[in-house]
Amino acid sequence: MESDIELMLRTKDGDDGAFSELMNRHYKGVLNYIYRFTNLRENSEDLAQEVFLRVYRSASKYRPEAKFTTWLYKIATNVSLTYVKKKNTNISLDEMTENIGEYEDSDVEISDDIIYRKEMRNVIFSAMETLPEREKIAIMLCKYEGLSYEETADVLECTVGAVKAYVHRGRMKLVDKLKPYLMEEGKYGM
Amino acid sequence: MECREIKETLIEYTLGDLSHVEKANIESHLDGCIECRGFVSESKGLWSLLETWDEVEPSGDFISNFWDNVEETKASPGFLNWIQNLKPNWTLAGAMASIFLVSIITFGAFSPDTRNSIFMSADERDELILIELDNAISRETADVLSIYGPWDGGSEINGNGGFN
Incomplete structure (x- = not known):
C-alpha cells in the first residue's frame, strides 16, 4: 500500500485519483475531529471539505518534510479554531449542545x-x-x-x-x- | 513517596516512562494509599468515559461532493480567486518598468518645448503686421517720390523746373 506521502506527491503531479485515495483514508477522522471541536454536526462536513480543499490547493507546494497526518490535522485545527472563534460571537453553548441529535430519526424510538x-x-x-x-x-x-x-x-x-x-x-x-x-x-x- | 509526587509522576507512570524501581515505588504507594488509588482509578475511568463520545458517520458522497466543489471553484474563479491565484512575475514587472522609463526619457527629450507657444504665435502675428506696414510705407513713399521723378527716364516731368 502506498504511503500518504507517496499519494500526496502523485497528487502534486496532477493525479486526482491519488487524492481521492488520501481522502478515503482520512476524511472520517477529520470529520469527527471537527465535529468534536465544534459539536455541530451539520457544519462538520462542510468544514472537512474546506480542510481537504486547502490541502488539495496546496498540493503544488507540498514538500514531504513532515508526516502527512500532522499537516492535515494542523489545517483541520486551524479551520476548526477559526470557525469556533467566529461562531462563538453569534451562538451560545446552549445552542451548540441543543444542536446535537438533529440528524437522528425522530420516528425511531429513542432508547x-x-x-x-x-x-x-x-x-x-x-x-x-x-x-x-x-x-x-x-x-x-x-x-x-x-x-x-x-x-x-x-x-x-x-x-x-x-x-x-x-x-x-x-x-x-x-x-x-x-x-x-x-x-x-x-x-x-x- | 508522597501523594503529591505520585500525582506529578502519574503521567510518566501512565506512559511507561519510569524505570522498574520507580514503577515499583509508585505501585507500592498505591497499594497503601486509598486517596491515590482513587485518583488513578478516576483517571483511568475518565479515558473510558471519553470513549462514550461516539463518532459520526460521514455522508456516503463526501468524495464526489469534494470533486464537485473543486469543479465549481474552477468554473467560477471570480475576482477574489483571481487575486489569490495571482503570482508576482518579477521578470514581467521589470520589463514593464524598463519600457516605461525608456518611454519617459525618449518622449521627454524629443517633444517640442511648448512653454512659449502663445508668445511665439503673437510674435508671428506682429511680424506680419510689421511687414504689411513696411510694404504700405514703401508703396506710399514710392507714390510720393514719383511726383518728383523721374526714377527711370523722367519722361513725365514737364513745365517749369520739372522733368520731362
Missing part, C-alpha cells in the same frame, strides 16, 4: 442508551470547552485521533514534553469536572 450517550456527549463537550485550547487539542488528537505525542507536538508546534504536560494537566482537570460520571476501575493501569 435509554441513546439518551445516555447524547447526555454524555453534551457533558464531555462542555467539560472540554473549559480546558485551555492547547490542552483540549492535545487530548483530542491523542485520545480520539490516535496521534502519537510526537505527531501531536508537530501539530501544536511544541515539544513532546509540552504535549505530555498538556495531556496530563487536561486530564486532571477533566477528572475534576467529570467526577460525578466516573466509575472506579480495576487495578491501576490507565
Whole structure:
C-alpha cells in the first residue's frame, strides 16, 4: 500500500485519483475531529471539505518534510479554531449542545442508551470547552485521533514534553469536572 | 513517596516512562494509599468515559461532493480567486518598468518645448503686421517720390523746373 506521502506527491503531479485515495483514508477522522471541536454536526462536513480543499490547493507546494497526518490535522485545527472563534460571537453553548441529535430519526424510538450517550456527549463537550485550547487539542488528537505525542507536538508546534504536560494537566482537570460520571476501575493501569 | 509526587509522576507512570524501581515505588504507594488509588482509578475511568463520545458517520458522497466543489471553484474563479491565484512575475514587472522609463526619457527629450507657444504665435502675428506696414510705407513713399521723378527716364516731368 502506498504511503500518504507517496499519494500526496502523485497528487502534486496532477493525479486526482491519488487524492481521492488520501481522502478515503482520512476524511472520517477529520470529520469527527471537527465535529468534536465544534459539536455541530451539520457544519462538520462542510468544514472537512474546506480542510481537504486547502490541502488539495496546496498540493503544488507540498514538500514531504513532515508526516502527512500532522499537516492535515494542523489545517483541520486551524479551520476548526477559526470557525469556533467566529461562531462563538453569534451562538451560545446552549445552542451548540441543543444542536446535537438533529440528524437522528425522530420516528425511531429513542432508547435509554441513546439518551445516555447524547447526555454524555453534551457533558464531555462542555467539560472540554473549559480546558485551555492547547490542552483540549492535545487530548483530542491523542485520545480520539490516535496521534502519537510526537505527531501531536508537530501539530501544536511544541515539544513532546509540552504535549505530555498538556495531556496530563487536561486530564486532571477533566477528572475534576467529570467526577460525578466516573466509575472506579480495576487495578491501576490507565 | 508522597501523594503529591505520585500525582506529578502519574503521567510518566501512565506512559511507561519510569524505570522498574520507580514503577515499583509508585505501585507500592498505591497499594497503601486509598486517596491515590482513587485518583488513578478516576483517571483511568475518565479515558473510558471519553470513549462514550461516539463518532459520526460521514455522508456516503463526501468524495464526489469534494470533486464537485473543486469543479465549481474552477468554473467560477471570480475576482477574489483571481487575486489569490495571482503570482508576482518579477521578470514581467521589470520589463514593464524598463519600457516605461525608456518611454519617459525618449518622449521627454524629443517633444517640442511648448512653454512659449502663445508668445511665439503673437510674435508671428506682429511680424506680419510689421511687414504689411513696411510694404504700405514703401508703396506710399514710392507714390510720393514719383511726383518728383523721374526714377527711370523722367519722361513725365514737364513745365517749369520739372522733368520731362
